[in-house]
Amino acid sequence: MNIYIFADMEGISGVSGSDFVRLDGLFYQDGRRFYTMDINVCIDACFKAGADAVIVRDGHGSGNNLLWSELDPRAEVIQGNSGSTRLPGIKGCSAIILLGYHAMAGTTNALLEHTYSSTSIQNMWLNGERVGEFAIDSTIAAEYGIPTIMVSGDDKVCEEAKNWIPEIVTCQVKTGLTCQGARLLSRETAHKLIREKTIEAIESINRIKAPVINKPVKLKKEYVERHQIHIGNNVKMIDGHTIEITSNSLEEALLIG
Ligand SMILES: [Zn+2]
Numbered sequence: 176m177n178i179y180i181f182a183d184m185e186g187i188s189g190v191s192g193s194d195f196v197r198l199d200g201l202f203y204q205d206g207r208r209f210y211t212m213d214i215n216v217c218i219d220a221c222f223k224a225g226a227d228a229v230i231v232r233d234g235h236g237s238g239n240n241l242l243w244s245e246l247d248p249r250a251e252v253i254q255g256n257s258g259s260t261r262l263p264g265i266k267g268c269s270a271i272i273l274l275g276y277h278a279m280a281g282t283t284n285a286l287l288e289h290t291y292s293s294t295s296i297q298n299m300w301l302n303g304e305r306v307g308e309f310a311i312d313s314t315i316a317a318e319y320g321i322p323t324i325m326v327s328g329d330d331k332v333c334e335e336a337k338n339w340i341p342e343i344v345t346c347q348v349k350t351g352l353t354c355q356g357a358r359l360l361s362r363e364t365a366h367k368l369i370r371e372k373t374i375e376a377i378e379s380i381n382r383i384k385a386p387v388i389n390k391p392v393k394l395k396k397e398y399v400e401r402h403q404i405h406i407g408n409n410v411k412m413i414d415g416h417t418i419e420i421t422s423n424s425l426e427e428a429l430l431i432g
Contacts, residue, residue, distance in 0.1 A: 177229070178226045182233060184235040184236075185275065185277035186277050188209060189359060191355075196236075210235075217373050229247075231253070232264070241254075270321060272376065273323060297397040297399050301392065322385040398417070400416065401415050401416060409421045410431060
């Protein structure tokens with residue numbers, strides 16, 4: 176059993192604002208340590224629950240955030256630019272964990288809410304339903320036949336995840352107060368929760384279904400401002416800010432535009 180951990184920084188325990196997740200942020204070096212610690216707790220729990228191998232994707236920003244020298248030596252990590260694949264190395268895994276996630280753009284009182292890019296994307300819809308990174312990434316995993324078994328982050332992303340995959344195990348390490356503030360569990364309590372929930376999720380693999388969506392998928396992207404778009408057979412202009420991509424692969428649609 177191989178487990179894939181896709182890690183983002185916004186929903187990591189101890190992170191309470193953009194200063195922890197931006198390269199030029201005052202607390203970015205602390206953010207990297209907190210990120211690596213949550214990942215290591217999750218890796219250890221995966222092995223305790225019977226995993227044979229764990230692959231970690233450093234999925235925040237440029238993909239070079241975790242402290243490689245501090246990573247649990249039993250795991251492999253994928254860093255940097257992965258080209259045209261959102262989930263490099265996922266083939267052959269039994270399940271994916273979305274660790275340190277955040278709510279979709281526009282969610283009220285959600286910590287660091289956005290959808291892929293806070294500076295360029297206003298909203299996204301998948302087959303007519305407004306979605307964020309949780310729904311899109313879990314659906315891309317489903318295209319490989321792989322279920323998303325756990326999410327960690329604030330209360331808002333946990334709720335969003337339950338709406339998309341009702342059986343998912345959620346691990347709420349904080350409560351979002353505003354876009355730039357949260358009520359945090361202590362480090363010890365958060366790590367204990369990540370450990371318990373990871374084990375529970377792996378024990379639940381067989382009852383958690385991968386989301387099924389109609390194909391071809393229609394992915395609508397509304398940009399913050401006018402955007403230079405290359406209109407093609409599968410890309411339709413909706414208005415000056417919005418395009419709709421039709422594709423048999425959500426992973427491919429995500430990278431267009
Ligand atoms: Zn991020």
